[in-house]
Amino acid sequence: MTKARLEAFSDGVIAIVITVMVLELRVPEGSDWAALRPLIPVLLTYLLSFIFLGIYWSNHHHMFHTVDRVNGAILWANLHLLFWLSLVPFVTSWMGRNHFAAFPTAIYGVILLCSAIAYTILQAAIISRQGPGSKLKAAVGDDRKGKISALLYVAAIPLAFVAPLIADGIYVAVALIWLVPDKRIERRTEG
């Protein structure tokens, strides 16, 4: 099996997920600043989720750059990742409309954590398929960024019930950690 259709399908799903979020931005009834203001938290959450999905797309792009052939395990690990990402629009507008209330903020973190775990499983499936001398293994190393992100999510979820803004701050911090795509893969695949 070649990777072309898997990439095309993933691109399609992520493109749709990133775009349908905007459908949740309900057009306000009024036509002044007062009508727009309640949408600000929804817009901010949209921006955060857009960045997270952009990071996933970009890292997915980098990761599959090291892949030549896929098998059933990679295919289903990829669908598993897409499943969690497809829930992002739902939690995004739930958190946004409730002005970062405790419970939706925690659930937002749960979806991010599950996506991160699914990404790690996909990574492991690819490394296992590539066997010894895996290009991805060499590029990812000990995957420090992945481990730190997971720990931060695990901390943020209970913290959401104490102070949602701290949890939100942690989500932003994780986004910043990842905003730079994995230089090691880029260097490896270019070098």
Add this chain to the structure above:
Amino acid sequence: MTKARLEAFSDGVIAIVITVMVLELRVPEGSDWAALRPLIPVLLTYLLSFIFLGIYWSNHHHMFHTVDRVNGAILWANLHLLFWLSLVPFVTSWMGRNHFAAFPTAIYGVILLCSAIAYTILQAAIISRQGPGSKLKAAVGDDRKGKISALLYVAAIPLAFVAPLIADGIYVAVALIWLVPDKRIERRTEG
């Protein structure tokens, strides 16, 4: 005619169908666990439909791996399959919102059955185009999985009126049967 655009178009439609389902997950008004709880059956149905669509995409992927050129019959058999798959989001949210009531559960089975029949027609169109020595024919064999699934759907539809949960159990069972992509095609196309 080459198969590239047919694959791209099918990937696009399945990616959209799998993703728009999530738009039916109406964001709850409240922000606590009580607000989320009524969505659980919708989420479970979403998960089941996601798996079904993932199976169709994966098997479609495997099947077209054996195809070199397409003709009008394959093209329309493929559109016919996409038509039934495009109705999955509708029946998914209807069944989910009515907590697996009898009639929506039966209609869900009807759409799955029609999709399965459409898939079989597409398979037959490809085998007929490939003529004697068809790679797909060799890989599919007597298509036992396809026949068992169809029989299970035919049983589940009337059973939905007796006990919807039994019908739901049958749908899950069919999903489990297919979750493993067709090893025979994978082996053939890799060997």
Add this chain to the structure above:
Amino acid sequence: MTKARLEAFSDGVIAIVITVMVLELRVPEGSDWAALRPLIPVLLTYLLSFIFLGIYWSNHHHMFHTVDRVNGAILWANLHLLFWLSLVPFVTSWMGRNHFAAFPTAIYGVILLCSAIAYTILQAAIISRQGPGSKLKAAVGDDRKGKISALLYVAAIPLAFVAPLIADGIYVAVALIWLVPDKRIERRTEG
């Protein structure tokens, strides 16, 4: 300019248009046959529009098979076609929800007519780009099907105000005329 991205973009738009129509199938409140029955006209209109969009996609596919390079005129003629096709979901659900009332039925015909004109303009732009010895010109010939369809739409639009069902019958007739993809192109490009 190569045609790859134009094809990919058109596939994307048509795939989305064909799929978002299903979002207009509002999930009924009840869970019995009585709740589903009012949706029958919407479902029938959906089926008709699905077939029309399938025909456009299939013919677009055949037409671009003869194309090697695109220019600005082809690119914008293609976007013009996609514009009219993007309005199909709107008129589909308007006609369906009003049980084939006169005015929505006429507007449905207007959108089909505009799409047909846009397709003819795109075809002319490609033939003009290909110059003498145009492969598409040879395949399309005097474009009898295109002319007959346009005439039928022109007849159906006023007839919708007399008897909407006659107009609907004409739409179905046009779909049947086109359901067979253009054998001449298929023969040419395969021969």
Add this chain to the structure above:
Amino acid sequence: MTKARLEAFSDGVIAIVITVMVLELRVPEGSDWAALRPLIPVLLTYLLSFIFLGIYWSNHHHMFHTVDRVNGAILWANLHLLFWLSLVPFVTSWMGRNHFAAFPTAIYGVILLCSAIAYTILQAAIISRQGPGSKLKAAVGDDRKGKISALLYVAAIPLAFVAPLIADGIYVAVALIWLVPDKRIERRTEG
């Protein structure tokens, strides 16, 4: 990194953005001309936004024609552009439903301005990656069209509060300026 997936992902997002706008065309309750009339401003705004997105897609297409390889900066500059474009459906229906009221008309201009700035940043990232002898630099020259458009948006935004129709006229004028794809790139890449 190759540009194939970046192009495919951008095509996907723009195709979805251009198509979901039509979901905002709420199907009217009645079935006569009176029911359709209030939708005219929404339809006109839809047409304008469709043209703008078509221009962006077409210019994106031309611009990436000069690109061989992408890096992280190009990838994120591209996502940044897609972010602003993804907000177009929201401002389109807000402006359309409020019959070109002052504030939504100004915000529409803000989104167009931000998209234009994002496009310029993406252009600069590509030129910087290509280094001296950049094909894109040679094709774009002093980017007069880009600068004039930005100036026109900057003028239109405050003018929207004085007379929204003047602002709308400016948006239409910018669309007309760009409707012709950049001949210079076309000539260069064909020559």
